[in-house]
Amino acid sequence: MRGRILKESIDLFDKKGFSKTSIQDIIDTIGVTKGTFYYYFKSKQELLMDIHLNYIKELLAEQEVIFNDEYLSNKEKMNNLISLIIKNIKIHGKSARVFNREFRHLDDNQLKLINDYRKEFRIKLQKLLGEGIEKGEFRDDLRCDIVIFGILGMVNRSYNWYDPDGEVSEEELVNTYMDIILNGIKKEEKTALINEKIIENHFTV
Amino acid sequence: MRGRILKESIDLFDKKGFSKTSIQDIIDTIGVTKGTFYYYFKSKQELLMDIHLNYIKELLAEQEVIFNDEYLSNKEKMNNLISLIIKNIKIHGKSARVFNREFRHLDDNQLKLINDYRKEFRIKLQKLLGEGIEKGEFRDDLRCDIVIFGILGMVNRSYNWYDPDGEVSEEELVNTYMDIILNGIKKEEKTALINEKIIENHFTV
Amino acid sequence: MRGRILKESIDLFDKKGFSKTSIQDIIDTIGVTKGTFYYYFKSKQELLMDIHLNYIKELLAEQEVIFNDEYLSNKEKMNNLISLIIKNIKIHGKSARVFNREFRHLDDNQLKLINDYRKEFRIKLQKLLGEGIEKGEFRDDLRCDIVIFGILGMVNRSYNWYDPDGEVSEEELVNTYMDIILNGIKKEEKTALINEKIIENHFTV
Amino acid sequence: MRGRILKESIDLFDKKGFSKTSIQDIIDTIGVTKGTFYYYFKSKQELLMDIHLNYIKELLAEQEVIFNDEYLSNKEKMNNLISLIIKNIKIHGKSARVFNREFRHLDDNQLKLINDYRKEFRIKLQKLLGEGIEKGEFRDDLRCDIVIFGILGMVNRSYNWYDPDGEVSEEELVNTYMDIILNGIKKEEKTALINEKIIENHFTV
DNA sequence: GATGAATGAGTGTTCATTCAT
DNA sequence: AATGAATGAACACTCATTCAT
Numbered sequence: 032m033r034g035r036i037l038k039e040s041i042d043l044f045d046k047k048g049f050s051k052t053s054i055q056d057i058i059d060t061i062g063v064t065k066g067t068f069y070y071y072f073k074s075k076q077e078l079l080m081d082i083h084l085n086y087i088k089e090l091l092a093e094q095e096v097i098f099n100d101e102y103l104s105n106k107e108k109m110n111n112l113i114s115l116i117i118k119n120i121k122i123h124g125k126s127a128r129v130f131n132r133e134f135r136h137l138d139d140n141q142l143k144l145i146n147d148y149r150k151e152f153r154i155k156l157q158k159l160l161g162e163g164i165e166k167g168e169f170r171d172d173l174r175c176d177i178v179i180f181g182i183l184g185m186v187n188r189s190y191n192w193y194d195p196d197g198e199v200s201e202e203e204l205v206n207t208y209m210d211i212i213l214n215g216i217k218k219e220e221k222t223a224l225i226n227e228k229i230i231e232n233h234f235t236v
Numbered sequence: 237m238r239g240r241i242l243k244e245s246i247d248l249f250d251k252k253g254f255s256k257t258s259i260q261d262i263i264d265t266i267g268v269t270k271g272t273f274y275y276y277f278k279s280k281q282e283l284l285m286d287i288h289l290n291y292i293k294e295l296l297a298e299q300e301v302i303f304n305d306e307y308l309s310n311k312e313k314m315n316n317l318i319s320l321i322i323k324n325i326k327i328h329g330k331s332a333r334v335f336n337r338e339f340r341h342l343d344d345n346q347l348k349l350i351n352d353y354r355k356e357f358r359i360k361l362q363k364l365l366g367e368g369i370e371k372g373e374f375r376d377d378l379r380c381d382i383v384i385f386g387i388l389g390m391v392n393r394s395y396n397w398y399d400p401d402g403e404v405s406e407e408e409l410v411n412t413y414m415d416i417i418l419n420g421i422k423k424e425e426k427t428a429l430i431n432e433k434i435i436e437n438h439f440t441v
Numbered sequence: 442m443r444g445r446i447l448k449e450s451i452d453l454f455d456k457k458g459f460s461k462t463s464i465q466d467i468i469d470t471i472g473v474t475k476g477t478f479y480y481y482f483k484s485k486q487e488l489l490m491d492i493h494l495n496y497i498k499e500l501l502a503e504q505e506v507i508f509n510d511e512y513l514s515n516k517e518k519m520n521n522l523i524s525l526i527i528k529n530i531k532i533h534g535k536s537a538r539v540f541n542r543e544f545r546h547l548d549d550n551q552l553k554l555i556n557d558y559r560k561e562f563r564i565k566l567q568k569l570l571g572e573g574i575e576k577g578e579f580r581d582d583l584r585c586d587i588v589i590f591g592i593l594g595m596v597n598r599s600y601n602w603y604d605p606d607g608e609v610s611e612e613e614l615v616n617t618y619m620d621i622i623l624n625g626i627k628k629e630e631k632t633a634l635i636n637e638k639i640i641e642n643h644f645t646v
Numbered sequence: 647m648r649g650r651i652l653k654e655s656i657d658l659f660d661k662k663g664f665s666k667t668s669i670q671d672i673i674d675t676i677g678v679t680k681g682t683f684y685y686y687f688k689s690k691q692e693l694l695m696d697i698h699l700n701y702i703k704e705l706l707a708e709q710e711v712i713f714n715d716e717y718l719s720n721k722e723k724m725n726n727l728i729s730l731i732i733k734n735i736k737i738h739g740k741s742a743r744v745f746n747r748e749f750r751h752l753d754d755n756q757l758k759l760i761n762d763y764r765k766e767f768r769i770k771l772q773k774l775l776g777e778g779i780e781k782g783e784f785r786d787d788l789r790c791d792i793v794i795f796g797i798l799g800m801v802n803r804s805y806n807w808y809d810p811d812g813e814v815s816e817e818e819l820v821n822t823y824m825d826i827i828l829n830g831i832k833k834e835e836k837t838a839l840i841n842e843k844i845i846e847n848h849f850t851v
Numbered sequence: 852g853a854t855g856a857a858t859g860a861g862t863g864t865t866c867a868t869t870c871a872t
Numbered sequence: 873a874a875t876g877a878a879t880g881a882a883c884a885c886t887c888a889t890t891c892a893t
Contacts, residue, residue, distance in 0.1 A: 032856080048340050050255035054884060065885080066858050075884065132337070135253050177404065177412045184393030185386045192385055199382065207382045215420035237873085258866060270868085271875050280867065442877080458750045460665035464863060475864080476879050485863065542747075545663050587814065587822045594803030595796045602795055609792065617792045624829065647852085668887060680889085681854050690888060 033071045035061055037085070040078055045125040049079060049133040079133060080141045086123065086130045087148040094155060105163030106213070109182075112156070113212075114205045116186050121195040128190050153179055182212055238276045240266055242290070245283055250330040254284060254338040284338060285346045291328070291335045292353040299360060310368030311418070314387075317361070318417075319410045321391050326400040333395050358384055387417055443481045445471055447495070450488055455535040459489060459543040489543060490551045496533070496540045497558040504565060515573030516623065519592075522566070523622075524615045526596050531605040538600050563589055592622055648686045650676055652700070655693055660740040664694060664748040694748060695756045701738070701745045702763040709770060720778030721828065724797075727771070728827075729820045731801050736810040743805050768794055797827055 039060045043052040054075060058068050072078045097103075097111045119127065134145055157179045163169040186208060195201060244265045248257040259280060263273050277283045302308070302316045324332065339350055362384045368374040391413060400406060449470045453462040464485060468478050482488045507513070507521045529537065544555055567589045573579040596618060605611060654675045658667040669690060673683050687693045712718070712726045734742065749760055772794045778784040801823060810816060 048255075050253075051341075053882080055882090064858050065860095066887085067856075069885065069887095070856065070858095132340075135337075136256075173412055173415065174404070174408070177409060178416060180393065180397055181390045181413055181416055185390040188385065188389030188393065199379070203379070204382060207378055208386055210378065211383060211386055211420065212416065213420045215416065215418045259868085260866075269875050271870090272873075274868070275873065458665075460663075461751075463861080465861090474879050475881095476866085477877075479864065479866095480877065480879095542750075545747075546666075583822055583825065584814070584818070587819060588826065590803065590807055591800045591823055591826055595800040598795065598799030598803065609789070613789070614792060617788055618796055620788065621793065621796055622826070669889085670887075679854050680856095681891090682852075684889070685852065 032063070032067065036068060036071055036078070037081065041082055041125045041129055044079070044082070044129045044133060049129070049136045076136065076138060076141070079129075079136055080145075082126060082129055083134060083137065083141075083145050086126045087145060087152070089123075090119075091148060091152060094152060098155060098159065104168060105159055105166060106168050108159055109156075109163070109212075110205070110209050112159075113182075113186050113208055114201075117189060117193070117201050117205050117208075120190055120193055121201075124190055124195070127187075131187065131190060153183065156183070185212075237268070237272065241273060241276055241283070242286060246287055246330045246334055249284070249287070249334045249338060254334070254341045281341065281343060281346070284334075284341055285350075287331060288335055288339060288342065288346075288350050291331045292350060292357070294328075295324075296353060296357055299357060303360060303364065309373060310364050310371060311373050313364055314361075314368070314417075315410070315414050317364075318387075318391050318413055319406075322394060322398070322406050322410050322413075325395060325398055326406075329395055329400075332392075336392065336395060358388065361388070390417075442473070442477065446478060446481055446488070447491065451492055451535045451539055454489070454492070454539045454543060459539070459546045486546065486548060486551070489539075489546055490555075492536060492539055493544060493547065493551075493555050496536045497555060497562070499533075500529075501558060501562055504562060508565060508569065514578060515569055515576060516578050518569055519566075519573070519622075520615070520619050522569075523592075523596050523618055524611075527599060527603070527611050527615050527618075530600060530603055531611075534600055534605070537597075541597065541600060563593065566593070595622070647678070647682065651683060651686055651693070652696065656697055656740045656744055659694070659697070659744045659748060664744070664751045691751065691753060691756070694744075694751055695760075697741060698745055698749060698752065698756075698760050701741045702760060702767070704738075705734075706763060706767055709767060713770060713774065719783060720774055720781060721783050723774055724771075724778070724827075725820070725824050727774075728797075728801050728823055729816075732804060732808070732816050732820050732823075735805060735808055736816075739805055739810075742802075746802065746805060768798065771798070800827070 036057065040052070040057050043056055043060065046052075047056070054065060054068055058065060072081070093115055094112065097108055097115065100108070100111075103111065134142060137145060157175050160169060160175050160179060164171045164175075189204065193199070193204060241262065245257070245262050248261055248265065252261070259270060259273055263270060277286070298320055299317065302313055302320065305313070305316075308316065339347060342350060362380050365374060365380050365384060369376045369380075394409065398404070398409060446467065450462070450467050453466055453470065457466070464475060464478055468475055482491070503525055504522065507518055507525065510518070510521075513521065544552060547555060567585050570579060570585050570589060574581045574585075599614065603609070603614060651672065655667070655672050658671055658675065662671070669680060669683055673680060687696070708730055709727065712723055712730065715723070718726065749757060752760060772790045775784060775790050775794060779786045779790075804819065808814070808819060
């Protein structure tokens with residue numbers, strides 16, 4: 032029952048927003064009574080916190096798995112991470128949207144905890160970037176924090192517009208983002224492109 | 237008075253969120269009574285709509301100015317647009333955050349109108365990109381819509397974390413974003429870099 | 442309206458008790474809506490506090506008047522005070538019962554304030570007793586605090602059983618209490634005791 | 647288990663009041679579940695009734711013992727009764743406070759029964775006083791009912807303020823009360839009464 | 852004897868909104 | 873232009889109680 036309440040709440044919070052979703056809405060959807068809701072959750076806010084914790088903890092766990100794979104370059108890790116985020120939209124898109132939209136309804140203590148987790152995620156990404164720079168995979172003339180904020184902004188926003196059942200495949204989206212992030216959108220001059228080609232060849236060999 | 241209500245509402249909606257800000261909060265801040273509020277606004281929602289309209293219309297107007305400048309390349313127009321957005325954080329950050337967070341509280345008709353404006357902004361950007369591609373300024377092997385969504389995600393998110401009074405200057409932020417967008421973060425191989433240099437020289441000449 | 446709410450609330454709190462009286466009960470009695478109640482009172486508890494403050498402040502004011510009358514002996518002042526309490530049952534009996542029964546529903550801060558006032562009332566009575574002892578009006582071999590607690594217990598309980606419209610007149614009740622109290626705590630002179638007999642004899646004849 | 651529930655309930659009802667104590671509070675304190683509570687008690691109100699019945703029945707039984715002691719004068723019986731009440735504060739103070747505060751939460755039938763017992767206790771005391779008057783132990787010019795209400799008010803209130811572990815010993819409290827009461831209602835000796843007249847005359851002049 | 856999931860009526864409270872003045 | 877008393881629907885939440893196991 033607890034699980035069902037969580038699931039339906041996420042649905043409704045995604046569809047209508049936290050403040051416009053009443054406990055009544057939730058229990059009506061499930062077909063139970065108020066008492067049942069409060070048997071499983073102390074308050075509406077605690078339910079929201081639960082959703083947040085579930086989401087960020089799973090995300091951190093998945094991030095950890097990717098980061099710990101020693102056979103991957105930092106570039107590849109970043110690619111996999113973006114892929115992870117995009118591919119999760121289908122399964123966890125609702126949670127993700129709730130997570131990214133409704134955290135303002137948490138109280139101060141809850142918010143602090145969630146923001147610590149958020150930061151943890153960002154800092155790890157930053158470290159990934161930093162290591163990649165040291166290894167010569169990434170440029171060393173950009174502020175890491177800004178770059179990461181930029182990448183996260185770009186990728187995370189997908190939750191708000193990307194339809195996994197639409198005409199753009201997940202692969203194309205991931206590849207496009209990675210391409211922009213790695214190479215930029217500027218058209219290279221001929222010579223540059225040639226060399227780029229060589230590099231690419233050299234690289235993939 | 238109307239202006240004061242708008243101003244204080246934006247402040248409060250930014251600080252506490254739309255649903256957690258009551259009319260009472262607003263009028264207490266200003267020091268008037270309920271009747272006054274309803275003399276100037278039909279409803280709380282109409283006030284929110286007003287804020288949205290003011291924001292998006294001004295943004296579109298400023299976009300228009302930049303786009304109509306025939307002395308700028310598309311690359312430069314994009315740079316100026318990003319600069320516009322970042323520099324607006326100091327003056328219009330509150331409005332922007334309200335605009336990007338609270339639109340879910342508009343009713344269907346209002347939301348449709350706002351979304352049309354939003355789309356107009358995005359489509360214009362997309363056209364800018366498209367023209368740039370035709371002129372050879374930008375790569376032609378990426379989907380325009382995805383690229384624009386990516387860029388907007390990256391830049392717009394700044395409203396949520398960027399502190400214009402912090403250690404990063406607006407110029408640095410704009411340049412970093414433009415650099416990532418145009419060139420990417422991948423470290424170029426020597427030969428590539430050399431050619432890049434040439435391009436840059438060629439470019440600035 | 443505020444006054445009406447106060448009045449009807451006291452009635453209901455006296456009749457049914459604070460916790461069993463709902464806001465709904467109160468507004469139904471008056472014929473207004475919930476909003477009206479909350480326009481005048483921040484909460485049910487604040488209403489209760491208001492009742493308490495009104496009651497104790499008026500009581501203290503009346504105590505003050507009696508105490509400041511310099512033409513009265515301490516014995517007479519005590520008599521007048523008891524008379525005041527008993528005679529108030531008709532007009533303020535409901536308030537008094539609410540005051541003496543429902544204070545446990547106040548929160549800690551409210552309760553502290555009310556208890557300070559309560560204590561003030563008691564301490565003043567104690568001073569009255571102390572002065573009377575010094576002037577030889579009362580016995581000096583009893584603890585003032587206990588005596589006052591005893592007197593207050595005796596007199597205050599009347600709110601719970603005394604019916605001002607019943608067969609016992611207010612005068613008789615006051616006189617009986619004073620008689621019990623005075624002839625108990627009054628310093629008996631040897632000679633005095635002898636003469637008392639004469640009166641009694643004379644009286645009963 | 648039944649006993650534990652009773653004990654903890656009295657504790658909680660004394661500390662927080664009946665209406666503010668939930669079944670949940672009670673079972674949490676004991677460490678059992680709701681079912682257990684309802685296995686032993688039909689309802690919360692029945693539990694309250696149980697507490698009331700236990701209390702008043704024991705009190706009546708103890709009253710009975712004192713009253714049936716044929717070696718005691720009525721004066722002594724009254725003294726012992728007051729002593730009984732005061733000394734009980736240490737052991738039964740919580741029950742007594744619950745009994746004197748929470749009876750309003752009983753339903754009509756329960757309340758009627760409890761009030762009958764209460765009355766029985768009072769009437770017996772009144773009879774004790776009446777017999778004492780006949781035997782010349784107490785004054786005969788005061789209404790018995792009022793006197794008993796007064797005495798009970800005085801003594802019973804002790805439950806609300808008297809701390810058996812404080813600086814005033816139980817003996818001192820009992821003696822003070824008895825002193826106040828007895829020397830008030832006690833029939834004065836001949837010689838003593840004669841002198842009173844003189845004082846009074848002297849006084850009013 | 853004891854569990855604990857589920858009930859559902861009821862509670863205090865909030866708040867956007869109206870309207871006579 | 874502005875007031876502020878009054879509305880009333882909605883809300884989050886509580887809690888004594890039931891009952892299948």
